[in-house]
Amino acid sequence: MKIRALLLLLFLISAGNFPTSDAGEAELARLLEILQANGTITAEQYRELIGALQSAPLQDPGPRPQPAPRARIEIGDDPAEVIVSSAKGGVEVSSYDGESSFELGGLVVLDLAHFSEEGPGDGAELRRARLDIQGSYLADFGYALEVDFAGDEVDLGDVYLEYLGWYPYRVRIGQIKEPFGLERQTSSRYLSLMERALPNELAPGRSLGVGLQRFGSDWTLAAGLFAQSLNSAADDQVDQGWGVSARATYTPLQSETRLLHLGLSGAYRSVNAGDYLRFESRPEAHKSEQDYLDTGKKEIDNAQSLSRLGLELAATWGALSLQGEYIQAVVDQRRDEPSLNFSGWYLQGSWFLTGESRSYEPQQGVFGRIHPRHFHGAWELALRVSELDLDDENISGGRERNYTFGLNWYLNPNVRLMANYIRAEFDRAARSNGDLESGSDLDILQMRVQAEF
Amino acid sequence: MxxxxxxxxxxxxxxxxxxxxxxxxxxxxxxxxxxxxxxxxxxxxxxxxxxxxxxxxxxxxxxxxxxxxxxxxxxxxxxxxxxxxxxxxxxxxxxxxxxxxxxxxxxxxPRYRTIFFARNDSGIRSLADLPGRTLALEDDGSTSSYYLPLSILIGEGYDVAPLGSPRAQQQSRIDYLLAGDEINISTRVYQGLEDAGAFNNLDWRKPDHLPELFRKEMRVIHQSQEYPRxxxxxxxxxxxxxxxxxxxxxxxxxxxxxxxxxxxxxxxxxxxxxxxPEELESIRALYQTVELVQGSAR
The missing domain is CATH 3.40.190.10 (Periplasmic binding protein-like II)
Structure with a gap:
């Protein structure tokens, strides 16, 4: 009985059915020594078994490990093992089964501005000082928290939980961007000019709600149901009440250096009786202390609903890109008062002198991060014409047209320097809002340092 | 018992x-x-x-x-x-x-190949011109921009060594540098920091990996057989x-x-x-080059 069992063991070893790891072989050898010592097997049997065990060659360990990222720690030896990296400048921790991750990053933006008039206020400001936390857990759940410490108050950006288990659908609940507009959906980190164009004042921003997204190989669709924003100030009275927003995009042409993007957005907000609506806009310079366009604090006091429409077009051809949007907002009023129509548009072109193409994120339908091709970074020229008209019926919010010239230097994917020159032209109402002399327009020179980690 | x-x-x-x-x-x-x-x-x-x-x-x-x-x-x-x-x-x-x-x-x-390339004005027209020169590769995990090019050079009888190795001092050797990614490879060759580079034919056509400006100044000096992608x-x-x-x-x-x-x-x-079957065999045959390539790195 013993001999047959031992022969079976011998057979199994010699047939190579035991993986010949160092640890396993050592343990078997020790066991055979014990068995011989207590007389279970003879010395001859011991020699036979040891010989069979040692004749199964150890496998080579394989090629050298791949290069590690900048910072890396490995802990443990099972699927719960994590990798810690700082490859993107922040800190990312991820389990090796990919089901859990945590990422800490941030953004610092410093602006300088000079205005040709005294009113707006020359100087510097910390435009953004943001901490971003995002991650995933239980395989299909994600979360994000953005906190901005610039300015007098702490502002919240994206604050949400999301579910990714219904691929390619994604559900988010919390404070999220209402799906509307190309420039509004694109992160400020990746815009070609320092501030979004004038008509974005008409687009909804971030609000509390629930959103559903779905993407295909060349399209995206997003929709959501929303309440107000967590950051609502007393005079921020546009995105209140409840509302719905939706955005669809289509890219009939899409490659690394060619793109044709079409987009359509719609939004509807119900306005509570007694609430005021107010549209106001700085001249594409956040440092400005003047809102030259302003419908007034209480002038739109009879709104029943707010409907918005957005059209998008963007194209890239190698280093060249073109982008434009048209946004219209219609305020329906109570008591048979006429509707108010406000609208705006912009057209923008950019050219990478160093040959890069604007990066596109097809699952979101937005532009993304630039990766310079050269050691000396990437250089981009940008031009934009934008207009916003807040005059209608009895509302004299003003009309403004801006011409912007921009120069960007992307030192690396995380750091860039920007310079913008803006020529802002106003109608009488806008000049009045900003206390500008009749016939005068505004020249603005602003610069930015942006660092992301 | x-x-x-x-x-x-x-x-x-x-x-x-x-x-x-x-x-x-x-x-x-x-x-x-x-x-x-x-x-x-x-x-x-x-x-x-x-x-x-x-x-x-x-x-x-x-x-x-x-x-x-x-x-x-x-x-x-x-x-x-x-x-x-x-x-x-x-x-x-x-x-x-x-x-x-x-x-x-x-x-x-479905398939790709490794290509070696050099500047048009480098005087390098084939692998035979590489001894005594430097070669830019990606990293030691890359098939088309590490293992395949080194295995080709070793198979042709050339001696290769990492740049900076004590062995890398002789005129008959080809020294290689791990540049990290494709754009670094093409940039270093374009700027003359390395004499030649190697990556795959798909990278050759990607402007993000080899800008048009660079490609005009480069020539292909050798191509491998095709392998499954x-x-x-x-x-x-x-x-x-x-x-x-x-x-x-x-x-x-x-x-x-x-x-x-x-x-x-x-x-x-x-x-x-x-x-x-011949494609499967060509993949299995690559294993023979692993030890040769790893030996060159020591």
Whole structure:
């Protein structure tokens, strides 16, 4: 009985059915020594078994490990093992089964501005000082928290939980961007000019709600149901009440250096009786202390609903890109008062002198991060014409047209320097809002340092 | 009797298999598990859903930090299915007993080749002009921009060594530098920091890897034979019914509307197809170059 069992063991070893790891072989050898010592097997049997065990060659360990990222720690030896990296400048921790991750990053933006008039206020400001936390857990759940410490108050950006288990659908609940507009959906980190164009004042921003997204190989669709924003100030009275927003995009042409993007957005907000609506806009310079366009604090006091429409077009051809949007907002009023129509548009072109193409994120339908091709970074020229008209019926919010010239230097994917020159032209109402002399327009020179980690 | 029971049971305990027949595990060597999890999970779930009659209930993803760890996972049965390029595939086939199942048309491409290139004004027209010169490669995990070019040079009888190696002082040797990524390779060659570079023919056509401005100044001095762009492997002990169902599902996936998004997520795979015997043999033959290439790095 013993001999047959031992022969079976011998057979199994010699047939190579035991993986010949160092640890396993050592343990078997020790066991055979014990068995011989207590007389279970003879010395001859011991020699036979040891010989069979040692004749199964150890496998080579394989090629050298791949290069590690900048910072890396490995802990443990099972699927719960994590990798810690700082490859993107922040800190990312991820389990090796990919089901859990945590990422800490941030953004610092410093602006300088000079205005040709005294009113707006020359100087510097910390435009953004943001901490971003995002991650995933239980395989299909994600979360994000953005906190901005610039300015007098702490502002919240994206604050949400999301579910990714219904691929390619994604559900988010919390404070999220209402799906509307190309420039509004694109992160400020990746815009070609320092501030979004004038008509974005008409687009909804971030609000509390629930959103559903779905993407295909060349399209995206997003929709959501929303309440107000967590950051609502007393005079921020546009995105209140409840509302719905939706955005669809289509890219009939899409490659690394060619793109044709079409987009359509719609939004509807119900306005509570007694609430005021107010549209106001700085001249594409956040440092400005003047809102030259302003419908007034209480002038739109009879709104029943707010409907918005957005059209998008963007194209890239190698280093060249073109982008434009048209946004219209219609305020329906109570008591048979006429509707108010406000609208705006912009057209923008950019050219990478160093040959890069604007990066596109097809699952979101937005532009993304630039990766310079050269050691000396990437250089981009940008031009934009934008207009916003807040005059209608009895509302004299003003009309403004801006011409912007921009120069960007992307030192690396995380750091860039920007310079913008803006020529802002106003109608009488806008000049009045900003206390500008009749016939005068505004020249603005602003610069930015942006660092992301 | 106790000793005998211990003797017979100990090997099972020592090489404890992680095989769970109700879970299909797909794996990849990765330094970015979070990103690759999103690539792999949809296709794994697509396949697992169509294996319920074989007892498969769910799909899981498991990444390994390097080839060595993936070999352990394959031997231990922790991973059933791996996607890789041909060099790592040859290592897994040889050292972990993995079976190369199918070719993957990764990013729509079935095969590729390594190309060597140099500036037009460098005087370098063929591999024979490289001794005494420097060569830019990507990193030591790259098939087309490390293993293949070095194996070609070693196979042609040239002596290669990493730049900075004490051995790299002789005029007859070809010194190589690991530049990190393709744009660094092309930039260094364009700027004359290195005399030549090597990556694959797809990189040659990508402006982000070789800008048009650079390509005008470069010439191709040598090309390798073609290899499959990527392959799918399964572990050696995978149940035959599961293996054959996986093969069948992947071969037909490009015809199934339900597979469109999983394939798109799976590194924009266009389709899978079978490898010809000579292609399989060429992949297995690559393993012979592994030790030669690794020896050159010491």
């Amino acid at each position: 106790f000793s005998l029971a211990l003797l017979l049971s100990l090997p099972s305990l020592l090489c404890a298999s992680q095989q769970d027949p109700t879970t299909l595990v797909i794996g990849k060597v990765s330094q970015n598990p979070k990103k690759h999890y999103r690539y792999l999970k949809p296709i794994a779930e697509y396949v697992a859903e169509r294996m319920r009659d074989l007892g498969v209930r769910r799909a899981k993803v498991l990444m390994a930090p390097d080839n060595r760890r993936m070999i352990e996972y394959l031997r231990q049965g922790r991973v059933d299915w791996v996607t890789e390029t041909v060099m790592s595939a040859s290592i897994f086939a040889e050292e972990a007993g993995a079976e190369i199942l199918l070719r993957k048309w990764k990013k729509g491409v 990527a392959v799918e492997l399964v572990r050696g002990g995978l149940e035959a019914a599961v293996r054959e169902r996986l093969r069948s599902l992947l071969l037909r996936a490009h015809e199934d509307p339900d597979a469109e998004m999983p394939l798109h997520s799976y590194q924009r795979t266009l389709r899978f197809d079978a490898l010809r």
